[in-house]
Amino acid sequence: MSGFPDDFIADLRWLKAWPSILRSPWRQPYLAGLTFGETLRLVNEFVTGQRLKILDVGCGRGWLSLELSREGHYVLGLDSDPVMIEVARRSMESDPEKTERGSLEHVVSDFSSWKHPVSTFDLIIFSRVLHHVPKPESAVKQAHSLLRPGGRIICVEHAYDQFDRRGATWFYHVRRTLEHAGWYSSEKRLSENADASITEIMEEWFEPARKEHFNRFDDMVKPLRKWFLERSLSWEPYIYWDILTDMYVPDAEAENAVARSVYAMERALVDTGAISPVLFCFVGDKEAGWSRTS
Numbered sequence: 001m002s003g004f005p006d007d008f009i010a011d012l013r014w015l016k017a018w019p020s021i022l023r024s025p026w027r028q029p030y031l032a033g034l035t036f037g038e039t040l041r042l043v044n045e046f047v048t049g050q051r052l053k054i055l056d057v058g059c060g061r062g063w064l065s066l067e068l069s070r071e072g073h074y075v076l077g078l079d080s081d082p083v084m085i086e087v088a089r090r091s092m093e094s095d096p097e098k099t100e101r102g103s104l105e106h107v108v109s110d111f112s113s114w115k116h117p118v119s120t121f122d123l124i125i126f127s128r129v130l131h132h133v134p135k136p137e138s139a140v141k142q143a144h145s146l147l148r149p150g151g152r153i154i155c156v157e158h159a160y161d162q163f164d165r166r167g168a169t170w171f172y173h174v175r176r177t178l179e180h181a182g183w184y185s186s187e188k189r190l191s192e193n194a195d196a197s198i199t200e201i202m203e204e205w206f207e208p209a210r211k212e213h214f215n216r217f218d219d220m221v222k223p224l225r226k227w228f229l230e231r232s233l234s235w236e237p238y239i240y241w242d243i244l245t246d247m248y249v250p251d252a253e254a255e256n257a258v259a260r261s262v263y264a265m266e267r268a269l270v271d272t273g274a275i276s277p278v279l280f281c282f283v284g285d286k287e288a289g290w291s292r293t294s
């Protein structure tokens with residue numbers, strides 16, 4: 001990802017095209033809507049109650065915190081990267097609806113070393129963060145102690161290890177189609193040999209996890225199930241994020257249509273169990289009167 005201008009605003013309600021941005025859905029309003037907008041829709045299904053005290057762990061550019069504050073909640077966005085928090089604060093400041101929303105604050109901190117009174121939040125959200133955290137069990141336990149009894153955790157997380165040859169095969173065919181049209185910009189062009197190319201796609205997929213620490217699905221879901229009463233676990237499309245990242249269709253209307261159809265294809269493949277999904281949404285509640293100490 002690169003080319004974010006100094007005045008970039010991460011605001012789903014006031015989207016515009018940012019032509020200098022490369023390899024990020026923020027470059028076009030319809031791509032941001034189809035990725036971050038879908039995450040917002042998913043999270044919102046499980047945000048019940050009004051004027052909740054919400055912690056958005058690893059809030060990144062703050063788009064989710066901003067939306068939740070607009071729904072009247074009191075939101076704190078936390079991220080260890082000061083550059084991300086700078087964008088989040090700029091987006092908050094430029095919000096045309098700022099006089100009508102709930103409170104919104106940001107803090108730069110690593111979650112594991114962040115000190116805050118326990119039992120204070122109604123809702124804690126991890127959106128594509130827990131898979132990066134070196135000790136997921138400690139982070140989940142910390143979230144548990146920060147929540148009030150009856151409070152909720154929502155985790156929308158990348159489970160990279162669930163990717164398999166079926167997903168890679170679908171990825172290959174979509175990518176090949178886009179390459180034929182001249183609409184896919186990757187360093188390497190795939191070959192006609194489908195088998196070899198699918199193996200190459202799998203290698204590319206697992207490469208980031210070899211270079212830096214990524215938690216596997218089990219590393220995340222086991223502590224979530226240990227510390228929280230599971231309310232829901234759903235699987236969601238996510239491979240399309242990678243496809244849209246490298247897809248460039250010169251005509252915006254056509255790009256929007258192709259992006260929607262790639263998303264719809266993955267949705268159908270996930271829902272029918274034809275491919276193994278790589279994004280899950282776990283929702284759990286902290287039991288009232290909870291007494292676990294270990």
Ligand SMILES: C[S@@+](CC[C@H](N)C(=O)[O-])C[C@H]1O[C@@H](n2cnc3c(N)ncnc32)[C@H](O)[C@@H]1O
Nearest residue numbers: 058059060079080081084110111127128129132
């Ligand atoms: C993939 S981004 C997701 C951002 C945002 N939640 C979203 O869904 O768009 C991961 C974010 O988590 C932050 N992060 C990773 N580990 C963290 C930690 N231990 N404490 C706080 N933030 C962390 C990174 O700085 C980054 O902004």
